[in-house]
Amino acid sequence: RVSILILGLDNSGKTTIIAHFIRASSVPAAPSPTSPPPIVPTVGFSLEKFDYENLNFTVFDMSGQGRYRELWKHYYDDTDGLVWVLDAGDKERMAVVREELWSVLSHKALQQKKIPIVFFANKMDLEGSLTPQECIAALGLEEIRDRNWNIVASSAVNGEGLNRGLEWLAGQLKER
Ligand SMILES: Nc1nc2c(ncn2[C@@H]2O[C@H](COP(=O)(O)OP(=O)(O)OP(=O)(O)O)[C@@H](O)[C@H]2O)c(=O)[nH]1
Numbered sequence: 001r002v003s004i005l006i007l008g009l010d011n012s013g014k015t016t017i018i019a020h021f022i023r024a025s026s027v028p029a030a031p032s033p034t035s036p037p038p039i040v041p042t043v044g045f046s047l048e049k050f051d052y053e054n055l056n057f058t059v060f061d062m063s064g065q066g067r068y069r070e071l072w073k074h075y076y077d078d079t080d081g082l083v084w085v086l087d088a089g090d091k092e093r094m095a096v097v098r099e100e101l102w103s104v105l106s107h108k109a110l111q112q113k114k115i116p117i118v119f120f121a122n123k124m125d126l127e128g129s130l131t132p133q134e135c136i137a138a139l140g141l142e143e144i145r146d147r148n149w150n151i152v153a154s155s156a157v158n159g160e161g162l163n164r165g166l167e168w169l170a171g172q173l174k175e176r
């Protein structure tokens, strides 16, 4: 059993990524006549569960909207790993991401726990989206020296890169 927290700005793709892993871990149901409910902006947070590589994941899928970011810190204590989702197509807000990220990483509860963090440079399917290398530079990720981290380019709409990122995190969690 592991608990993870999924953070990042609104509209970056957090809920879409989690929906992918829930779908992948659930027993295929009989073909449904209705399409799955559309993914809408998260209000507050949503608690989700799925299995991956023999781990039982409990996920706090937080809303990234400005007015809800205050909630994030209440969940640091009980988390074993962080997933940070970047909208790699949203260059305008990289400065906001950088500010939020460093404020999260400097929080006391996270300073004490050297939990691993995986970044998804999401929306790689969009033309002109930043590469992982460009995200590293824009966010100053090379400054993260007190914990293991990784960054993976992904597309939550076609599933690319998602397994690679979660596999890395699962490996880290198993080592701990
Ligand atoms: N093109 C593209 N669109 C994506 C991708 N991932 C998510 N989206 C779209 O981006 C929008 C926001 O996705 P969400 O999963 O709701 O984003 P979120 O990070 O959960 O947003 P909040 O809950 O508001 O914090 C939706 O319209 C998704 O379909 C991606 O990899 N590529």
Ligand SMILES: [Mg+2]
Pocket: 014, 015, 016, 040, 041, 042, 061, 062, 063, 064
């Ligand atoms: Mg969401």
